Amino acid sequence: MAFNPSSMSKVLVRATNWLGDAVMSLPAIRAIRQVFPRAQIAVLARPSVADLYARETAIDRVIVYPALKGLGARREFARRLRAERFDGAILLQNAFDAALIVWLAGIPERIGYRRDGRGMLLTRAIPVPEPGDIPRHERFYYLELLRRAGLIERFPESGEIRLDGIGAAREGYNITSFAFEAMEIDVFGDTAVIHSRYSQVANWDQNNLSNVYRLTDVWARGVSGWQVVARHSSILG
Numbered sequence: 201m202a203f204n205p206s207s208m209s210k211v212l213v214r215a216t217n218w219l220g221d222a223v224m225s226l227p228a229i230r231a232i233r234q235v236f237p238r239a240q241i242a243v244l245a246r247p248s249v250a251d252l253y254a255r256e257t258a259i260d261r262v263i264v265y266p267a268l269k270g271l272g273a274r275r276e277f278a279r280r281l282r283a284e285r286f287d288g289a290i291l292l293q294n295a296f297d298a299a300l301i302v303w304l305a306g307i308p309e310r311i312g313y314r315r316d317g318r319g320m321l322l323t324r325a326i327p328v329p330e331p332g333d334i335p336r337h338e339r340f341y342y343l344e345l346l347r348r349a350g351l352i353e354r355f356p357e358s359g360e361i362r363l364d365g366i367g368a369a370r371e372g373y374n375i376t377s378f379a380f381e382a383m384e385i386d387v388f389g390d391t392a393v394i395h396s397r398y399s400q401v402a403n404w405d406q407n408n409l410s411n412v413y414r415l416t417d418v419w420a421r422g423v424s425g426w427q428v429v430a431r432h433s434s435i436l437g
Contacts, residue, residue: 208287215245220430228342233258278304390421
């Protein structure tokens with residue numbers, strides 16, 4: 201049966217669980233908005249990445265997906281999703297659990313890669329790309345799902361992945377001193393991981409952010425050169 205995006209007024213996107221993957225999935229989420237310009241798009245995300253998705257203008261709302269233990273807890277969460285009456289779900293996350301939840305929720309259209317034994321739970325089980333089928337940058341893994349599902353005809357133009365809401369987040373941020381104290385770089389082919397330690401004296405919106413931090417940057421080399429694709433910092437002091 202032909203797929204008709206105009207028939208969907210509410211779309212649920214199951215987000216990836218890890219920060220780096222979440223950043224890589226943003227081009228796909230922005231493409232989903234182009235496919236469903238008038239639909240309400242909700243993202244189901246773990247608490248660790250919910251804030252990143254909440255900044256995105258392509259997303260109408262974020263539903264936090266907590267850690268659930270047992271089938272009973274999953275059925276209860278799915279019951280809440282069922283009450284939302286979503287027309288379709290697009291699974292950017294690969295696990296069996298992602299398909300189980302939207303199946304239990306009774307969402308009529310369920311699109312995702314056919315992997316982890318979950319194909320029977322999907323209405324559109326998309327074959328996983330083979331090595332060499334798509335460009336190496338991870339963003340294309342999520343975009344290819346949309347292309348193979350018939351949601352887009354071609355990949356959007358590639359470029360740096362920029363986060364929405366950066367300007368607003370910077371307002372009210374004041375830093376009086378900043379210093380790197382250590383740095384370690386590990387290169388794995390076209391990926392580099394940089395671990396560093398830094399101290400700062402700063403405040404944001406009257407909140408004291410002065411401390412010692414550990415920063416991890418993940419860089420990827422693409423056609424336009426090296427670029428940061430993920431960043432995480434944690435307090436050491």
